[in-house]
Structure formats: structure tokens, C-alpha cells
Amino acid sequence: MTDRSARRADQRTEAIKRAALDLAREAGYAKLSVEAVAARANVGKHTVYRRWPSRGLLFLDAVLSLSAEELSHPRTGDVVADLRAVMTKAVDLLGRPPWGPLYQALIGEAQHDPEVAAGLNRRFIEPQTADTRARLQDARERGEIASDADLDLAFDLLSGPLYYRLLITQKPITHEYIDRVLQAVLAGMGPGPQTR
Template identity: 80%
Template sequence: MSDSRASRHDNRTEAIMRAALDLALELGYAKLSIEAVATRAGVGKHTVYRRWSSRGLLFLDAVLSLNTEGLSHPNTGDVVADLRETMTRAVKLLARPPWGPLYQALIGEAQHDPEVAAALNRRFIEPQTADTLARLKAAKEQGELAPDFDLDLAFDVLSGPLYYRLLITQQPITHDYIDRVLQAVFAGMSPRPKTSY
């Protein structure tokens, strides 16, 4: 593919994804269609189908094309502060358009489309999980966490309340709430004092 053809291909791909995001925000994901996206992007629907086999996979690529930088964990030596910082950044990202409503719609689509669910897990959930687990593992190795603590369970307990509020109750996720989650989790994760008999 020549440079000009590759550039045209990239420009069309970007225009299609931007059109999908704009329409999803305007109409809601339920009303999003390949035909409407093609019309908004100024391309034929076959151009869209050559790149994506379904509207769900198009939407996944479009949402994941948005900037999610800043969600990796720092390692300052204070695991609670590091997790609080990353959780706060994630909550800010999800609390406002375009990310929040689009991500909620993407999670909803993943419940009905196994291909979208698998791609979302592989491309977004698993890398985020791996980053959090790496930070928890480092904290464990540095003695901040009990040596026998289950890191996978810790991740589930840390992320579960956030997803519950985001997707189920739609209650706000405040700084105070994040602090309460961290306090509840880390009370059980801290090294226990040795007892002498």
C-alpha cells in the first residue's frame, strides 16, 4: 500500500470511529447503526464493513481510541497512595463525557456480544488488571502487604465497588468513597504483628 493510500485509509478509519463516537453520544448506543456511521463519515457502508464485521467491534475500537493515558500505577513506596491516585484518575475519566457514557455502553454491549467481550478483556481490562496486580505484587515484596494475601482477590475487592456504582447503582464515586474502599481492603491486607507465646 502506497503512503498516500495508507494515509487515506487511516483518515477514513479515523473518520468512521469519530462518527461512531459522535452518534453514540448524540443518539445512544442502542440507536447506533453502521448505515448512520457511514453516512456521517462520508463513506459507503461497505467501507465500514471492510474494517469491522459488526457495529459492536467498531464501537469497541472507537471507544478504545480515546485517550486513557495516566491510568498506570506509580510506585512511590506507598501502595495505598498509589492506588488512590490511579483510582481517582480512573473515576474522573469515567465521570465525564465522552468516556463515561461510552464506556458504560461498551460494557453493556459486551454482555450480549462474546466477541466484543473477549476483545474488551484482552485490550483494556487485562492490561489494567495486570498493571494493578504488578503494583500490589511490588507492595507485597516490599513488605507493605501480608505475605499470604491473595492479590487476585484484592484486585476484585478493589475494583468491584467501583464497577458496582458505575454500572448498577450509578451513585457518585467520590474521593471519600475511594478512601473507604481502600481502608476496608487494606485493613485485611496489612502485615499482621507476630505474636509470641
């Protein structure tokens, strides 16, 4: 493939992803079809299917191609401040278009499509989990949290309430709510002796 044809293929791929995002925003993911995406991107249906075997995988790539704020944890020496910084960035991102509604639709699709679920986990959830766990590990080593703190459970307790509000109750996730979650979770992980 020449540089020119590779560039043209890349442009076509980007046009298809843009079309998928635009149509999902306009009509909702439930009404998104490969045929409509192909028509909007001015390509053939087979051009779309050559790149993505399903509309779910196309949507996954399209959503994850949106530029997002950096969600890596800072290392300031204050685990609460570092966790709060990333959690507030994440909920601010998910609380507004285009990310919020698109991410909710992507999570919904992941419940029905194992390939989408696996891709979402591998490309977005697992890197975020690993970064948070590494920050908690650092806090444990520095004595900011208990030496026997269960870091996997801590991650679940930090993220669970946010996903619950985002996907189930659809109540707003405010910065004050994040502070309450952090206080509740980290109070049980303090550096003092742990009760069993």
C-alpha cells in the first residue's frame, strides 16, 4: 500500500467513525445502523464491514477515539487529592456531551456483545484500573493507607458508586459526592490497625 492509499484509507476510517458518532448523537445508539453510517460517510457498506465486523465494535472504536482528558493519577504525596483529581476529571467528562451519553450507550452495548465488553475492558477499563491500583499501592507503601488494605476492593468501592449513579439512578455525580465516596472508602483504609 502506497503512502497515498494508506492516507486515503485512514481518512475513510476517520470519516466512518465520525459518521457513527454523529448518528449516535442525533438518533441514539439503538437506531445506529451500518447502512446509515456508510451513507453518511459516503462509503460502501462493505468498506465499513472490512474494518469492523459489527456495529458494536465500530461504535467502540468511535467512542474511544474521542479525545479525552488525561486520566492518569498525579503523584503529589496526597492520595486523597490524587484520587479526587482523577475522579472529578472522569465524572466531568462523563457528565457532558459527547462523552457521557455515548459512554452510557457503549456500556449498554457491552452487556449484550462479549466482543465489545472485552474490547472496552482491555482498552479503557483495565488501564484505568491499573493506574488507580498503582496509585493505591504507592499510598500503601508510603503509609498513607493500611499496609493490609485490599487494593482491588478499594478500587471497586471507589468506582462502584459512580457507575451506579451514572448507569442506574442517573443522579448527578457532583464533586461533593466524590468527596463523600473518598471519605467513606479511605476512612476504612487508614494507616492505623485494621479490624477484621
